[in-house]
Amino acid sequence: MSDYIVEMKHITKRFPGIVANDDVSLGIKKGEIFALLGENGAGKSTLMSILSGMYEPDEGEIYIRGEKVQIKSPNHAANLNIGMVHQHFKLVDDYTITENIILGMEPISKFAGLFPYVNIRNANRTIEELSKSFGLEVDPKKKIADLTVSMQQRVEILKVLYREAEILIFDEPTAVLTPQEIDFLLGIIEGLRNSGKTIILITHKLEEIKKVADRCAVLNKGKLVDVLDVKTTSINLMAQLMVGREVSFESEKAPAQFKEEVLKVEHLTVKNEDGFEVVQDVSFTIHGGEIFAIAGVADNGQVEIADAIAGLTKASGGKIFLNGKDITHDSIRNRTETGISYIPEDRQRYGLFLDFDLSTNLGAKQYYKEPFSNKGILKSLEFEQFGSRLIDKYDIRSGQGIHTQVRSMSGGNQQKAIIAREIELQSPLMIFVQPTRGVDIGAIENIHNMIIQQRDQGKAILLVSLELDEIMNVADTIGVIYNGRLQKVASSESLTTNEVGEYMMGARHE
Ligand SMILES: Nc1ncnc2c1ncn2[C@@H]1O[C@H](COP(=O)(O)OP(=O)(O)OP(=O)(O)O)[C@@H](O)[C@H]1O
Ligand SMILES: [Mg+2]
Incomplete structure (x- = not known):
């Protein structure tokens, strides 16, 4: 034997x-x-x-x-x-x-x-x-x-x-x-x-x-x-x-240069199906050039805040402004057009069309615009070139390149595809919910660098993550949520990991 x-x-x-x-x-x-x-x-x-x-x-x-x-x-x-x-x-x-x-x-x-x-x-x-x-x-x-x-x-x-x-x-x-x-x-x-x-x-x-x-x-x-x-x-x-190379677990970044205000959330309240307030009276702002991260234990309302801003969930109270425009009651499509990119938590359910190929998925949010279509006619060559470019740039690996059916791709590569598509929208506000879930450590390093790069180009970034390390590593400003309420908002330099942990557990209040 x-x-x-x-x-x-x-x-x-x-x-x-x-x-x-x-x-x-x-x-x-x-x-x-x-x-x-x-x-x-x-x-x-x-x-x-x-x-x-x-x-x-x-x-x-x-x-x-x-x-x-x-x-x-x-x-x-x-x-x-x-x-x-x-x-x-x-x-x-x-x-x-x-x-x-x-x-x-x-x-x-x-x-x-x-x-x-x-x-x-x-x-x-x-x-x-x-x-x-x-x-x-x-x-x-x-x-x-x-x-x-x-x-x-x-x-x-x-x-x-x-x-x-x-x-x-x-x-x-x-x-x-x-x-x-x-x-x-x-x-x-x-x-x-x-x-x-x-x-x-x-x-x-x-x-x-x-x-x-x-x-x-x-x-x-x-x-x-x-x-x-x-x-x-x-x-x-x-x-x-x-x-196959050395990996750095800490991102290098220059000090943030805050520009004008891009997102303003005022007294936001969100109710769940049972009428229970899962987000209560939350207010914060994000500037261009700023990474604002919401830290918290799972299910404390952070995903609902992101969903409400992107339009997937209705706000039951309060207001949301994007570049000074009230978007509280806009459709999802309108918000995308006004300038929101969204990387959702559940990529299989909301992020991708699993039965379509990779290039269709990568262009899915821009198909009705120039150069992808002209007077209502889709230009497949544009799609394919765009897809190939993103596959290279974001190192998306699969069997058949742009023609790969997304369902057959490995979990982490599906995630990279969503990130590529959303970053390429070049929206003034980018929302990342758990962007590195299921992604390998080399790719995590790349994604963090890309988020920082977008910040340096003046984008406003909202990051929702359960990984405290990730937040401490990339955020400029941290808002800690507990039981649907923001307990503390402060610059990341002014907070230690332990302090954030205490606010997350509700052991500390402002
Ligand atoms: N049913 C399938 N049809 C076609 N290609 C497939 C299928 N299943 C897996 N692949 C391909 O085989 C390769 C290996 O995929 P696999 O899912 O085993 O990777 P993995 O190591 O589990 O990655 P991850 O960490 O992202 O989950 C990938 O390139 C994937 O696209
Ligand atoms: Mg796998």
Whole structure:
């Protein structure tokens, strides 16, 4: 028997125009946390989709517990005790937690010893016990639609555990979580390892690898670069191996030169569907040449402020002025025209047309204007040239360039595409909500530099981020939000990370 519970040998997977995995060989030991690291598009999700039965490789062999297997489907993977927690969850909104977990494996009882039925009462009890034993408490009778993202993730994990997975794959599980939730999840993952399970963890966050992983494989453009022992490898070296150059974690920027006022928000109030005020009486201004960041713990109203300015949500009170013009009641299209670029939080839902190609997506907000159309006639050559230029400038990687269907692109490259499109609008106000979520560290550095560059060209920037490091790194002015209210607005130099943290927790007020 070999030392490895999973062995992938010479795995190659091609998609049109690209070799997503190029002769990759890996061995994973039973009971370890094995991390996968690599730039956006390096082939991490593809490799793990092969192991979990979603794709078949074009070449190569897989051995599980020393035995050669051909994993034909996710069900087949489950029979081999392999389960994957995907980055984009695959749950049914209208079903309860229990119904989602047992889907396809319903426990059958017989009424009067004759008539088969699904025994939901028993199932609820089983799920409750399972969830307690792994420290993942949930209320089995709740519907998915009523759960937060982190609770939905718990359900995905329970679903895999219910199928008796021994090898658990997590694809960027922390990208959608708040810092507190991340700590909790990493604790769960360590607990699973300690109970003998084998974990494969894909993440862009090197501190997470350092914290929990035993070994780490680095992929670059489909090829395996190295497998590292995490304890003896520094974060800087990991970063360098991954990006192929030195990465700076701090952005260089010249002092801000504030120009005239671009955005003015006065006494803004926003209500949610239940009529509850999630934004209360918020006022602030942003000048040209200024990066104004809203810091806060998730769900304290920051996204609603951004949505209200961009027109996705209605303001229930207060006013919003752009370059002196009242836009409080303008349509989204009007606001785009008056000068707002918007990078939303949920790129799959609001940012992209997933079934269209990349050049269409990159030009999507300008198609009706010169030079893209003339008297209502679209000029496809202009579109394509524009698309190609942005792909180069923003380093957007995919199989077929401008013709790539966006759905097939890797998560981080989808994000880069939105950023490119919105920055190119050259709007006086640019709103970035979580711009670096799911993006690799090399690309994060580039995005930060681009935001600073836009500031230096006189744009007003609103940045919403849950990452305090990101805010401290790029912001000129910080507004800290707690419970829908701005607790403090001050220049970033006048605040320490600790102080911002205290305002974020509501432990400090003006
Ligand atoms: N179904 C598909 N059809 C065509 N191309 C695909 C498909 N899935 C992935 N690709 C391509 O394969 C390459 C690797 O993608 P993959 O999703 O594995 O990257 P990744 O390392 O997970 O990146 P990220 O960190 O951005 O999630 C990308 O260039 C992507 O465009
Ligand atoms: Mg991926």
